[in-house]
Amino acid sequence: MSETLLEVEDLHTRFATREGTVHAVEGVSFSVDRGEIVGVVGESGSGKSVTARSLIRLEDPGYIERGSVRFDGIEMTDADDRTIRRVRGDGMAMVFQDPMETLNPVFSIGEQIVESIKVHESPEKQGLLDYLNVPLFSSRGKRSQMRQRAIDLMSEVGIPHPETRVSAYPHEFSGGMRQRAMLAIALAREPDLLVADEPTTALDVTIQAEILQRIRDLNEELDMAVLMITHDLGVVAELCDKVVVMYGGQVMEEGPVEDVLTNPKHPYTESLLGCMPQTCARGEPLNVIEGRVPSMVGEPTGCPFASRCWCSSESCTSGELPTEQVGDDHTSRCHHVEELSESMEAEQ
Amino acid sequence: MKNSRRLGRFLSNRLNVVGLLFVSVVVLSAIFAPVIAPEGPNEQDLFNRLDSPSAEHPMGTDQLGRDVLSRLLYGARISLQISLAVVAITLAIGTAVGLVAGYAGGWVDEALMRFVDVLLAFPGILLALVIAGILGPNLTNIMIALAVVGWTQYARIIRGSVLSVKQEEFVKAAQLMGVPRRRIVLRHILPNVVTPVIVLATMDMAYVILGTAGLSFLGLGAQPPTPEWGTMLSQGRNFVDTAWWVVNFPGLAIMITVLGFNLLGDGLRDVLDPRDMGDVENKGM
Amino acid sequence: MTKPIVEIDDVVKRFPVDDSFFAKLLGNETYVTAVDGVSLSIEPGETLALVGESGSGKSTLANMVTGLHSPTSGTVKFDGEVVGEATSRNKETLAAIGMVFQNPRGSLDSRLTIKQIIAEPLKARGWSAAEREQKVESLIERVNLSQAYLPRHPHELSGGEAQRVAIARAIALNPRLIVLDEPVSALDVSVQAKIVNLLMELQDELNLTYLFIAHDLNVVEHIADRIAVMYLGQLMEIAPTEVLFTETSHPYTETLLSAIPSVDPTKQKERVILDGDIPSPINTPSGCVFHTRCPLADEHCATQTPAAEHIGESTSWCHYAAEFADDEKRIAGVMSDD
Numbered sequence: 001m002s003e004t005l006l007e008v009e010d011l012h013t014r015f016a017t018r019e020g021t022v023h024a025v026e027g028v029s030f031s032v033d034r035g036e037i038v039g040v041v042g043e044s045g046s047g048k049s050v051t052a053r054s055l056i057r058l059e060d061p062g063y064i065e066r067g068s069v070r071f072d073g074i075e076m077t078d079a080d081d082r083t084i085r086r087v088r089g090d091g092m093a094m095v096f097q098d099p100m101e102t103l104n105p106v107f108s109i110g111e112q113i114v115e116s117i118k119v120h121e122s123p124e125k126q127g128l129l130d131y132l133n134v135p136l137f138s139s140r141g142k143r144s145q146m147r148q149r150a151i152d153l154m155s156e157v158g159i160p161h162p163e164t165r166v167s168a169y170p171h172e173f174s175g176g177m178r179q180r181a182m183l184a185i186a187l188a189r190e191p192d193l194l195v196a197d198e199p200t201t202a203l204d205v206t207i208q209a210e211i212l213q214r215i216r217d218l219n220e221e222l223d224m225a226v227l228m229i230t231h232d233l234g235v236v237a238e239l240c241d242k243v244v245v246m247y248g249g250q251v252m253e254e255g256p257v258e259d260v261l262t263n264p265k266h267p268y269t270e271s272l273l274g275c276m277p278q279t280c281a282r283g284e285p286l287n288v289i290e291g292r293v294p295s296m297v298g299e300p301t302g303c304p305f306a307s308r309c310w311c312s313s314e315s316c317t318s319g320e321l322p323t324e325q326v327g328d329d330h331t332s333r334c335h336h337v338e339e340l341s342e343s344m345e346a347e348q
Numbered sequence: 349m350k351n352s353r354r355l356g357r358f359l360s361n362r363l364n365v366v367g368l369l370f371v372s373v374v375v376l377s378a379i380f381a382p383v384i385a386p387e388g389p390n391e392q393d394l395f396n397r398l399d400s401p402s403a404e405h406p407m408g409t410d411q412l413g414r415d416v417l418s419r420l421l422y423g424a425r426i427s428l429q430i431s432l433a434v435v436a437i438t439l440a441i442g443t444a445v446g447l448v449a450g451y452a453g454g455w456v457d458e459a460l461m462r463f464v465d466v467l468l469a470f471p472g473i474l475l476a477l478v479i480a481g482i483l484g485p486n487l488t489n490i491m492i493a494l495a496v497v498g499w500t501q502y503a504r505i506i507r508g509s510v511l512s513v514k515q516e517e518f519v520k521a522a523q524l525m526g527v528p529r530r531r532i533v534l535r536h537i538l539p540n541v542v543t544p545v546i547v548l549a550t551m552d553m554a555y556v557i558l559g560t561a562g563l564s565f566l567g568l569g570a571q572p573p574t575p576e577w578g579t580m581l582s583q584g585r586n587f588v589d590t591a592w593w594v595v596n597f598p599g600l601a602i603m604i605t606v607l608g609f610n611l612l613g614d615g616l617r618d619v620l621d622p623r624d625m626g627d628v629e630n631k632g633m
Numbered sequence: 634m635t636k637p638i639v640e641i642d643d644v645v646k647r648f649p650v651d652d653s654f655f656a657k658l659l660g661n662e663t664y665v666t667a668v669d670g671v672s673l674s675i676e677p678g679e680t681l682a683l684v685g686e687s688g689s690g691k692s693t694l695a696n697m698v699t700g701l702h703s704p705t706s707g708t709v710k711f712d713g714e715v716v717g718e719a720t721s722r723n724k725e726t727l728a729a730i731g732m733v734f735q736n737p738r739g740s741l742d743s744r745l746t747i748k749q750i751i752a753e754p755l756k757a758r759g760w761s762a763a764e765r766e767q768k769v770e771s772l773i774e775r776v777n778l779s780q781a782y783l784p785r786h787p788h789e790l791s792g793g794e795a796q797r798v799a800i801a802r803a804i805a806l807n808p809r810l811i812v813l814d815e816p817v818s819a820l821d822v823s824v825q826a827k828i829v830n831l832l833m834e835l836q837d838e839l840n841l842t843y844l845f846i847a848h849d850l851n852v853v854e855h856i857a858d859r860i861a862v863m864y865l866g867q868l869m870e871i872a873p874t875e876v877l878f879t880e881t882s883h884p885y886t887e888t889l890l891s892a893i894p895s896v897d898p899t900k901q902k903e904r905v906i907l908d909g910d911i912p913s914p915i916n917t918p919s920g921c922v923f924h925t926r927c928p929l930a931d932e933h934c935a936t937q938t939p940a941a942e943h944i945g946e947s948t949s950w951c952h953y954a955a956e957f958a959d960d961e962k963r964i965a966g967v968m969s970d971d
Contacts, residue, residue, distance in 0.1 A: 018353065043821040044792075174911075175687075204686035204848060209892035210906050231821060234851075234894030257898045275826040276896055277855035282874070285833065286826035286855070292791060517740035521802070523719050524699050525754035526727035539744050 005193055005225050006032040006055065006092075011067035013047075013054045020297040024050040024062060026249035026304075032193065037219055037226040039240035039257070041233060043272075045293045047249035052197050052229045056094050057084050072192065089119040093186035097198040099178035103170040109181045110166035113150035116188035153184040158214055176207035183211070187218065194218075197229045212239050233273065237261055242329075245269050248294055248304025250321065255330030265324075265332035267340060268305045303334070311336045311343075358619045367611025374605045378424040385418035389575040398591040408593035410584060412573075416593060419575035420601050426576050427605065430491055431556035435549050437495045442502020443538075443545065449503065450510025451533050461507065464500045472497040476559065480568040487560075487576075490569040494559050498552065502545055509541035516540075543620045550613035554606040561602050577602050636713065637674035638810055638842050639698055644671050644707035646693050646866075650915065665914045667693040669866035669922075670707070677809070680836065680843040682857035682874075684850060684889070688911050690866035691846050695812050698844060699732050711810070728758060731803035735815035737795035741787040747773070747798050748783040754805045772801040776831060793824035797831065804835060810842045817852060829856060850893050854878055862886050865914060865922040872947030882942075882949040882958035885923050921952065929953060 013025035025047045032038045042048040053059050055069050057076055069076040072091055074083060088094075096102050104112060147166065154162035157180045170178060179199055186194055196215070200208035216239060219226055228240055236243050236257060243260050245253040245268065253266035264270040273279060274287035291308035294300075303309070306316040313335065321333040326341075334340065358364050377384070386405070393413035401408045407416035449460040467475075476493035483489040513519060514537065522532050557577075563569040564578030572579060577598045584594035647664040668690040675681045683691040696702045697709050700719030708715050711730065716722055734740035741750050751772055752765045760768070770780055776797040787795055796816060803811055813832070817825040829852060835841060847853045853860060853874075860877045862869045862885065870883040881887045888905040907926045912918055921939050924930035934952055942954040951957060 043823060205850070205892040205894075206686060206888060206907050208894075209904055212894075213904070213906055232894065233822075233896045237896050237898040238894040261896060261898050272822060273896065275823045277826075277829070277851045278896055280855065282855055283833070285830045288826045288830065289823040292793075517734040517736060518742040520701055521732065521734065521740050521799075522742075522753065524701065524727065524730070524732050525757050525802075525806075526719075526722075526724055527753060527757045529720075531757075536742050540742075 005034045007070045009068045012065040015062040022296045030244045035223040037240045039228045039236035039243040042246035046246040092193045093191035094195045095182045095199045099182040108167045110150045114146045116185045120189040157183045193225045195227045253332045259330045265326040364615030370608025377421045378428045381421040385421045387415040387418045389419045389422035407597045422575045423577045427557045431553045434494045434556045438498035442499035445503040446506025450507040485568045513540045547617040554609035638677045639675040640710040644704045647705045679858040682845045682853040682860045685863035689863040728806035731808035731811040733813045733816045776801045812844045814846045870949045882944045882954045883951045
């Protein structure tokens with residue numbers, strides 16, 4: 001078995017709001033091995049994005065109530081700012097859904113990549129003079145070397161004509177190009193783990209296909225682990241080795257992608273797959289999940305999916321969820337795993 | 349519930365409370381001036397000229413023996429009346445022009461906005477000076493002078509907001525349903541563009557009060573013996589060496605009022621921002 | 634054959650990029666050509682889907698049907714009559730065409746209650762308060778929401794609920810055509826399924842015709858009868874849904890189809906990945922607009938604009954449509970096994 005890079009255990013992230021405490025992430029545990037691509041899939045309100053942000057300690061305005069996030073031997077939940085900065089500069093990089101939020105509009109793409117390279121090379125030192133980039137104090141050779149590295153990175157992520165585009169500003173880029181630029185900025189730090197939060201959701205399918213391809217190539221070439229946060233089971237099927245299915249702030253099912261998507265062992269995963277138009281005959285009504293996403297305010301009781309689940313029982317509405325081993329590395333957090341597999345066999 | 353939450357947020361900032369307090373003091377003095385003022389604003393007592401503050405005259409008396417406090421309280425009436433009138437007029441004209449220009453677009457927009465540009469190209473107070481100079485020095489003309497310049501900024505802001513709200517899908521939806529144009533503008537667009545203008549209007553109260561005082565100080569506004577703050581300053585400045593209270597209290601009144609309206613405007617801006625209504629996480633269904 | 638409900642004839646729409654006074658004076662106004670010579674018709678009762686990437690002009694084309702834009706040249710006919718911008722349309726035409734937007738909350742005025750929102754078209758049509766009341770109640774129930782929602786405001790609703798309200802409003806005046814601009818793209822999968830079902834039910838019950846704009850081909854495959862594929866303002870291919878998905882006759886359609894991620898991880902297909910971005914719509918490529926990214930393009934494609942070719946039930950704007958449909962030159966077809 002390969003080495004574990006990231007280990008999340010019993011993570012609880014909460015938000016204090018006027019309506020009460022929002023339990024956005026409620027006891028999430030999973031792990032990512034070196035070089036592995038793990039997908040975290042769920043609908044809006046499932047807590048998947050908050051989980052991702054908590055890993056890299058961007059959970060603000062929320063707070064981590066308890067649990068642990070161990071990245072490469074470093075405990076992130078109680079690390080000081082300096083350590084967190086070092087991990088962000090050197091180990092874990094994040095790509096967001098909306099690149100316009102994270103790209104600085106007043107710097108060229110090239111400058112932002114160079115900035116990222118600098119952070120990677122000396123995460124401790126961020127002197128004012130370095131920051132100002134005054135030619136007098138930094139050697140010309142080094143600067144052109146960094147610029148060249150930025151151009152290389154841009155071509156690596158598939159930006160055409162990187163030599164001319166390196167001095168372009170974010171607003172001159174299309175959505176797909178911005179997302180590639182974000183990827184280049186993240187890669188400049190040579191991360192061991194890339195956390196990608198819905199990086200292709202706002203893009204067209206053809207562009208999405210290309211970016212997913214890039215991420216897969218980079219994963220193979222650089223042996224970079226990827227944590228892919230998405231709502232799209234199709235993206236998971238395309239890209240990931242392992243998938244974590246979340247609902248209501250909790251992990252519902254976890255396992256190898258092939259197992260989970262072809263042989264789901266949790267009623268939520270099964271229902272979600274059933275809603276996809278692909279799984280239904282043309283013109284027929286699609287399968288639906290009745291009810292609505294539960295409110296995350298207040299202490300959760302039992303399984304968050306219980307009110308919408310076709311096989312829920314008394315035991316589902318209270319107490320801790322069991323973690324049932326249903327296959328090799330495949331777990332389902334459901335009281336009714338056996339009934340579920342029986343009914344699925346009956347269907348077949 | 350939403351409104352009570354907003355009020356709570358507004359009051360949680362100490363500066364907002366200070367602003368509200370200052371403005372309330374001025375407004376209450378204006379309303380109740382006849383009740384609380386120790387004397388009439390123009391009651392002279394030539395035996396007690398330039399008396400320093402005492403129990404009888406808490407802010408002293410001026411060169412004609414008038415009670416400074418009483419004059420200040422009545423002065424608040426004048427300042428507030430003028431600024432309310434000017435802001436109401438400019439707000440109405442500016443909003444109307446902005447709505448028309450923004451929604452109609454095309455040459456109407458072009459013509460109206462170029463006219464606004466021309467007005468804005470003059471230094472505002474200078475233009476007001478010229479107008480007050482031509483029409484003669486009195487309070488009505490001051491109001492006209494300030495209004496002529498003042499509406500342009502509302503028109504610009506409203507037009508800008510209309511241009512963006514016009515692109516919103518709910519406006520397009522209304523157009524497609526055959527909702528009459530007037531109803532689209534008044535019902536769908538106007539309520540969505542007034543927020544920044546309310547904030548601006550609050551701050552503008554301060555600007556107008558300052559403007560009125562300034563023009564009066566220069567002798568172009570209220571004429572003696574009107575108890576206007578600017579006029580009082582102007583008259584009292586000859587005695588600044590011997591009787592500090594004659595100038596300092598009107599100055600202080602102006603400062604408190606202007607500061608109060610500015611703080612209030614700042615507070616309103618934070619509270620009225622419609623973008624804070626979303627939840628922490630968007631809930632699906 | 635029945636008479637088409639909508640006929641779009643050689644429609645062109647340009648938007649000015651720089652039409653300032655000085656640009657006009659110097660004669661160098663620049664334009665974006667959003668829709669470039671599109672002709673198609675919609676039959677009563679069918680669902681025609683318009684698909685394409687962002688910038689393909691699909692929304693602009695739909696907006697010319699609803700009347701949010703008027704064509705720069707060419708005509709849009711509804712029921713055989715030429716229709717222009719919404720403001721110049723008569724009340725019957727306005728009532729006969731409904732519209733649902735992508736962003737459910739953005740298309741509802743946040744300051745009105747749900748009741749006022751649904752009643753708005755009725756009010757514009759001059760219904761009395763009592764008539765409106767009754768109709769609004771039946772409409773909200775028709776879209777499977779309880780009457781308890783009527784006094785609420787849009788921000789208290791989830792995305793799916795808001796989209797139901799938007800649909801209720803769109804069907805209020807018994808329209809015959811509804812233009813759906815990405816109605817489910819902003820929704821979660823489980824919510825999307827419910828809205829798709831609702832739309833299909835309503836179509837059956839109310840005998841509606843749909844013009845369905847989408848970029849998600851999975852949903853389109855499920856709901857559409859025919860699909861029109863657009864790229865850079867032009868039609869690439871129109872075909873009945875099954876035909877388009879099984880016997881593609883245009884390389885662009887092929888790349889679009891191959892880009893859809895499959896939920897079945899055991900069935901990995903060979904993908905056609907396009908290089909670069911969609912070209913700028915200000916200077917569209919010569920010849921076939923797709924030639925700059927097409928894996929099959931040759932010099933012929935770069936100079937000659939392809940004419941419509943009819944292959945079986947589909948119409949394709951590609952010089953090599955026939956060969957392509959024959960599977961001879963299929964890019965991924967040989968390798969993919971599904």
